[in-house]
Amino acid sequence: MTQPTRPRVPIKAGYFTVPDDPAEPPKLLGTRCDRCGEHYFPRRAICARAECLSENVTDVEMGPRGTLYSYTFVHFPLFGSMNVEHMDGYGVGQVDLPEGPRVQLPLAGKQGDFRIGQTLQAELDTLREDGGRDLVIVRFRPVEEGR
Amino acid sequence: MKDVAVLGVGMYRFGMWADVSNATMAREAGMAALRDAGLSFRDVQAAYVGHIFAPVMAGVRVMKEFGLTGIPVQHVENASATGSAAFREACLAVAAGHYDVVMVLGFDKMTAMIQQSTQGTAPENMEDAILPAAFFALWATRRMHERGMKAEHLARIAAKNFNNGALNPMSQRQADKPVTAEKVLGARMVAWPLTTMMSCPIGDGAACAIVGRADLAKKLRPDRPVVKVVASTLQSERYARGHLFMGPVVGPAPMTVDSSRAVYEESGLGPKDLDLVQVHDAFAIEELEYYELLGLCKAGEAEACIERGEFERGGRVAVSTDGGLIARGHPGGPTGLAQIWETTLQLRGEAGKRQVEGARIGLCHMMGGGSVCVIHILQRD
Numbered sequence: 001m002t003q004p005t006r007p008r009v010p011i012k013a014g015y016f017t018v019p020d021d022p023a024e025p026p027k028l029l030g031t032r033c034d035r036c037g038e039h040y041f042p043r044r045a046i047c048a049r050a051e052c053l054s055e056n057v058t059d060v061e062m063g064p065r066g067t068l069y070s071y072t073f074v075h076f077p078l079f080g081s082m083n084v085e086h087m088d089g090y091g092v093g094q095v096d097l098p099e100g101p102r103v104q105l106p107l108a109g110k111q112g113d114f115r116i117g118q119t120l121q122a123e124l125d126t127l128r129e130d131g132g133r134d135l136v137i138v139r140f141r142p143v144e145e146g147r
Numbered sequence: 148m149k150d151v152a153v154l155g156v157g158m159y160r161f162g163m164w165a166d167v168s169n170a171t172m173a174r175e176a177g178m179a180a181l182r183d184a185g186l187s188f189r190d191v192q193a194a195y196v197g198h199i200f201a202p203v204m205a206g207v208r209v210m211k212e213f214g215l216t217g218i219p220v221q222h223v224e225n226a227s228a229t230g231s232a233a234f235r236e237a238c239l240a241v242a243a244g245h246y247d248v249v250m251v252l253g254f255d256k257m258t259a260m261i262q263q264s265t266q267g268t269a270p271e272n273m274e275d276a277i278l279p280a281a282f283f284a285l286w287a288t289r290r291m292h293e294r295g296m297k298a299e300h301l302a303r304i305a306a307k308n309f310n311n312g313a314l315n316p317m318s319q320r321q322a323d324k325p326v327t328a329e330k331v332l333g334a335r336m337v338a339w340p341l342t343t344m345m346s347c348p349i350g351d352g353a354a355c356a357i358v359g360r361a362d363l364a365k366k367l368r369p370d371r372p373v374v375k376v377v378a379s380t381l382q383s384e385r386y387a388r389g390h391l392f393m394g395p396v397v398g399p400a401p402m403t404v405d406s407s408r409a410v411y412e413e414s415g416l417g418p419k420d421l422d423l424v425q426v427h428d429a430f431a432i433e434e435l436e437y438y439e440l441l442g443l444c445k446a447g448e449a450e451a452c453i454e455r456g457e458f459e460r461g462g463r464v465a466v467s468t469d470g471g472l473i474a475r476g477h478p479g480g481p482t483g484l485a486q487i488w489e490t491t492l493q494l495r496g497e498a499g500k501r502q503v504e505g506a507r508i509g510l511c512h513m514m515g516g517g518s519v520c521v522i523h524i525l526q527r528d
Contacts, residue, residue, distance in 0.1 A: 011272070011273060012272055012273050015273055038388075040392070041392065041393075042392060042393060044392075048386040048390070049386050050385060050386060069289065069389075070285040070286070070288045070289040070292070071285065071288055072281050072284035072285055072287075072288055072338045072339050072340075072341075073338065073339045074278060074280070074281045074284075074337070074338045075335075075336045075337060075338065075339070076278070076337070078276060079275045079276065079278075080275060090276075092276070092277055092281040092284075092285065092338070093285070094285055094391070096389070100388060101389075102389040102390070102391055103391075103393070104277055104282070104285070104391050104393060104394040105273075105276070105277075106276045111339055116288070116289070116292045137273060137276065138273075
């Protein structure tokens with residue numbers, strides 16, 4: 001795992017938390033509609049349901065765990081990454097969060113590690129160093145059985 | 148859609164044409180369409196132009212190739228469905244009585260875009276991690292889980308499209324011998340289970356359709372059947388639980404279902420009436436899903452239909468007769484117009500070696516990322 005010697009900054013602000021404690025998993029930044037209760041990722045200002053369209057929404061943190069809906073393994077290096085782990089390719093998955101949203105993000109692991117329906121947990125993954133800081137993206141890793 | 152016809156079609160073959168400009172490709176496609184219609188650019192009263200990768204103003208500037216006649220020129224963009232969306236705007240304008248003759252022109256140069264992107268810009272977006280191939284591979288994995296689909300089914304679709312493309316002189320990929328499913332499966336893996344041969348290539352090209360009043364079609368070319376545009380729809384997504392807001396999103400499934408219902412209702416036709424269908428087969432898994440979403444077969448039956456060859460030329464309903472995006476190519480702006488080109492030739496009986504015998508009715512389906520679905524039904528009068 002990465003040494004938390006450098007400060008970590010998200011590849012893009014406003015999508016996930018970067019906890020001070022490197023052992024703590026990140027959470028996804030989403031929105032809850034206060035009128036109908038629907039949850040969204042990423043954040044939005046107006047509920048998307050045609051029947052609702054309420055502007056009364058609240059920022060929430062979601063995850064860090066979810067269920068794998070589908071997955072693939074991409075046989076190309078991860079764009080913009082200098083991390084050797086990403087040179088031979090990387091997993092991508094759609095993950096259903098318990099709050100409702102389905103998110104589409106990189107996965108940690110190899111093709112054979114993934115199966116539909118398994119539980120995953122969000123983690124931060126370093127793409128490259130940038131001016132003394134680690135640029136990080138959020139991804140999901142399968143949770144080992146019984147944990 | 149009442150009394151709108153395709154008066155003429157033209158293409159500049161899709162391919163890797165690094166040394167050919169957008170202006171040249173677009174002019175040649177446009178002049179071919181005008182000759183096909185029996186018209187001169189003097190007769191064109193308006194133009195709708197589509198491109199994705201060329202800079203702002205490119206459409207208006209390229210239109211100068213035909214002469215500066217002062218006609219309204221309007222850019223239309225809707226990602227992969229750009230050409231289809233431009234075609235729809237032209238048909239609506241003719242149907243509304245604004246114009247008698249309208250040019251629809253699509254062009255793009257993906258080779259130029261790739262030269263730019265290799266000069267190196269760091270991604271600043273979470274979504275850059277999700278390639279289109281990965282997005283559609285996620286459809287494939289899910290389909291395997293739910294319906295027992297095998298990679299072989301995707302390979303059979305791709306092989307069919309390669310073999311159709313080999314009969315189309317405008318197709319980008321021209322296999323010199325019949326392509327087998329085994330060859331498709333053995334190609335380089337892009338995103339499991341999708342191989343390069345189950346994926347559309349990058350490319351350059353142009354395509355043009357001249358649309359106009361249906362009564363003009365018979366006057367201009369009394370020697371051949373009139374091809375009418377009998378239905379058109381463009382829909383964006385309705386929210387449902389599980390909606391994906393990030394990444395190269397195309398779908399969700401209900402959008403194609405709703406769009407196809409709209410064109411079937413408008414035309415009074417149904418999927419059983421179709422002789423040929425063109426779909427947005429950027430990846431083979433898409434074509435498989437669209438069989439069901441367009442009603443060509445029942446949900447869950449696509450795999451069995453593929454095994455029976457029902458969507459091959461000579462099968463129950465021929466799909467991607469010109470090679471589809473996988474073989475004919477998918478430069479972007481012109482892609483939807485290539486579908487109109489193919490369907491028009493087929494309905495006239497001018498499709499040569501790949502002619503679908505007695506074809507009367509054809510459907511053209513495109514998806515634009517974001518996303519939108521555009522469908523047209525063309526019918527021989």
